[in-house]
Amino acid sequence: MSLTLSHTTVDARDPYAMARWWCEMAEFTPHEGVRPGSDECYVISEHGHRVLFILVPDEKTVKNRVHFCMRPEGRSQDEEVDRAIALGASVVTDFRGSHGWVVMADPEGNEFCILSQK
Template sequence: MTCFVSHTSVDARDAYAQSLFWSRVLGYVEDPDDPNGPGDEECPIHDAESGHTMLFIEVPEAKTVKNRIHFDIRPRTGTRDAELERLLDLGASVVADHRGIHGPGTGWVTLADPEGNEFCVLRSPTELAG
């Protein structure tokens, strides 16, 4: 017997704001029959393609240490660098830039979401194939 991941839960000071940020990053959507709203203690968003759910759960304390788990994301289209600019415009901030560490056009950028949770932006499948 094995298990599967039902959803990914993320502690948040403001579950609604985090759900908005990540829905814009990933293209995930709310349940139209149970939309998220300001002040909601639990705010799920879903990927229509894969069915994956992220659940943002409001907690009283802020993040205080480095994440023990994080997301590595790839742009579905375009380039890593174009996606980086889009994510910065959405409110992400750069933690560390590791582009080019293995030669031109390689590497990743570590970002933080508005509450300080770290995630990495990798090159797109098109960039990897090229």
């Protein structure tokens, strides 16, 4: 017997806003239950991975222990970084010159990386 990854859960002050933001950022598809005011909002990647944004009462205060690493497809890393910023993300640390990725934060401060194309 083994375990199967069901989904990844992300704490959120506004699950709906985070689900909609990630749908725009990563071209995820919202699950039918994604509605304003929902305590839980699922989104699904084109590869079938589900991400659950779940309501929590507290703000993010420390660095994430787990984060998404996103690799550009069809656009350059620079284009994706610029697009993320235009959508409301911020650059946390830019490692493009040394390691090849950019650590960013979504509008609620959750870190994610945009990797270089390989």
